[in-house]
Amino acid sequence: MVIDRAPTEIDEAGWHWLRVKHVTGFPRNARDGYFPRHSVTRPAATTAADLPPIDAERESLPADAGTVADADRLALETTYLSGKWLVERPSETVDDLWNAVVEDVAAEQFWDAKVSTRAGCEAFGEADHAVLVFTPNYFDREDIDRVRRRLRDAHGVTEEIRYRPDVYTLDGIHEGTLGELTDTESARFSA
Secondary structure (H helix, E strand, O other): OOOOOOHHHOOOOOOOEEEHHHHHOOOHHHOOOHHHHOOOOOHHHOOHHHOOOOOOOOOOOOOOHHHHHHHHHHHHHHOOOOEEEEEEEOHHHHHHHHHHHHHHHHOOOOOEEEEEOHHHHHHHOOOOEEEEEEEOOOOOHHHHHHHHHHHHHHHOOOOOOEEEEHHHHOOOOOHHHHHHHHOOOOOOEEO
16 A cells, blocks of 8 residues: 555556545545534435536536436435545646645545546546545535635635536446536536
């Protein structure tokens, strides 16, 4: 397990991602305090009454409103409600941001995170590293916005970033249902 090296130093084949648990030792379910601390409903306790409203006139949706609503219903049905903000950083600055994100996960400011390693960037043909900061329930817009504000205010992430629900990437199994949402550029929210 890699815990003593920065993402930019990890160049072994197959080590495409460094997860926060590799650094903190916390498995995802050990961060139970996150839910009451931020008043977030656990995915298993989420009901149809919690489905997020879709305002196609005010939101820039990644697909037509019906497809987005289908994805929301699929997420509810599978309790696959996590999602993440994507922050891209060059090698020169990613290690500092990653260290700060890890500290915020340990302090339960963030729920989970991962970062692409040098090997990952090379394998994916990317110049910048991807820092993914997860929330456990994308139906909770207040928590999504709180995490975005924290990225902006505490970590200097002032550029527009996008939020992608994990249900959009369900291994292509639901491509017929999700259609254009499976495109890697598709995001539910931008800010």
